[in-house]
Amino acid sequence: MPQLDFANPLMTTTLLWLFLIFGALYFALKSYALPRVATVLENRAARIRADLDAAQAAQREGEAALAELRAATAAARAEAQATVAAAMAEAQAKASAQAEAINARLASQVDEAETRVRAARDAAMGALREVAGSTAQAMLARLGVSAPARTVTAAVDRAAKQGAR
Amino acid sequence: MAAEGNAIDALGQFVLYPALGQVGSAVGFTNSNLYMVFAGVLIVALMVYGMREAAMVPGRMQGLAESAYGFIDDMVVAQVGEEGRRFFPFVFTLFMFILFGNMLGLFPYAFTFTSHITVTFALAATVFVLVTAVAIALHGRKFFGYFMPEGAPMWLAPIIIPVEIVSYLSRPISLSVRLFANMMAGHVMLKVFATFVVMLAGLGTVGPVLSLMPLALNIALVAFEVLVAFLQAYVFAILTCIYLHDAVHLH
Structure with a gap:
């Protein structure tokens, strides 16, 4: 075997040259x-680390901006809702005030009209009684019965009351 | 050196010759040394030419150089730990030198310097001396406690200490014989089957057909030898790392 020669x-x-070559x-x-x-390798690792850091910072920034946007949206929505609610309340108050005024006016008009109707009816009723009294006097006179006017009026009143019933 | 007559000359490929003519002959520079120089030049070329651009995104050669660097760096750190970093250049040189020696030896007409027991033993002895020197430098006299494991009963010392010493001293032998035997066996087999191809081809009409069998075997063997070349370089390097770990940490 040449290796053991x-x-x-x-x-x-060969060994001396091996050490020289290996050492060199x-x-x-x-x-x-x-x-x-x-x-x-270090530069690349540093670059990758820096890029990752930058990406993370950008992500954090984006998240912060998103949160800010959400908060702003929520605030605007709340404000808008408050405005709408206030406007609605005002409009309702106004409408109910108007309705109340109209109701009051209508009620007073109705009252007035009722009073007038009652007065007219009373007047009419008064006139009717007078006519009935005088008619009854005339009829009694024709029958030859004389009766005091007061009694006739009272009788007519009684009859009217019964008839009204 | 192939089949001369009908004999198979499988060992002729391991014979040392003076290289580089008269000058090499005068200084004892052999064909083995020539391939060591080739290996060294190729390694330096890979690491320098490959890294010439030092690009942020590596190209092919730079990727190869970087992965060789990363491979050994990971191995050293995993085996020895962070304090093993200062041995990284040595382990890297050792691994690349053996790997390139094994791979270059697979080219036809090339000389495989790792198939010489003297060369592999010289490398293993270098590792042995380095490991022992590191252990003594780091631990002083406590290094000798390495041969008597802690917790072992005292009355076993007469047995344990000689066993430990023998196992320690056999490290360079196992390290060198493993590499040498693997490379030599592979190259002898390649040579034997290659000779069969030539011999069978000369056997008249059926010869060329028959010679296809050893040829196919040789093709498979070359692929296998590429694996062995890498594996043996890896084994040599990782065992060096393990020995360095022992030297740095003492068990």
Whole structure:
């Protein structure tokens, strides 16, 4: 097996060169190549972190703006509702006041009219009694019965009361 | 070096030759060393050329370089912990050197320097020396307590201590033999079946048809060897990390 041919002087020199090459590779990588990779990876990680932070900040800002918008909308709605309610209450008050006034006027007119009707009726009734009294006097006179006017009037009144019933 | 006569020369591919002509011959620079240089140049090229743009969004080469970096970085941090970061360049160099050595060895006519037990043992011994030095530097004399686990009964010490010492000393051997044996076995198999292809193809009319069988096997073997190349580099690196963990934390 050539790998165990230790008599070959090339075995030793190969190992010496191995250490030289490996050492050179180690220092080339350690001092030059790997730090560059590390820098690139760090920069990328920092960039990603910064971008994530910015995105989070933007999200927070957006959420705050949204909350503000919601609050403003709610306030405006409440104000509008209050205005509407006030206007409605005012209109109702006005309408009921007007209705009350009209009712009062109508009631007074009705009262007035009723009074007038009652007066007219009383007058009519008075006149009717007078006519009935005089008619009864005339009829009694024709029958030849004389009766005092007071008695006739009272009788007519009684009859009128019974007839009204 | 293929089938000379009718013998199968599966080991010829592991023979060391001086490379680079007269100069290489004078300084003992071998074909093995040539492929080590190739591996080193390719690794540096990947890490430097791949990262030349240092783009925020990586391209293909940069993605490859970054994932190699991230792969070993994650491994070191997971195995050794945050204080293992300072061993990262060493583990990275070790992993990439072995990985590229294994992969380069799969190219035809290439020399696989990881198929030499001396090379893998030298790497494993470097790990062993580093781990021991780190342990002694960090823990001083307490390091020797590593060989006597806490809580073990005192009367077992004559058995436990020798066992622990042997197991500690066998680390570089198992580490190096695992890599060497895997790479050597794979390359011997590839060579043997490749020789079968050539030998069967020369067997008259049915030969070329028969030779398709070892050829198909070799195609499958190459794919398998790619897996082994990666796996062995990974195993070497992760065992190094585990040893470093022991050195840093002492159990």
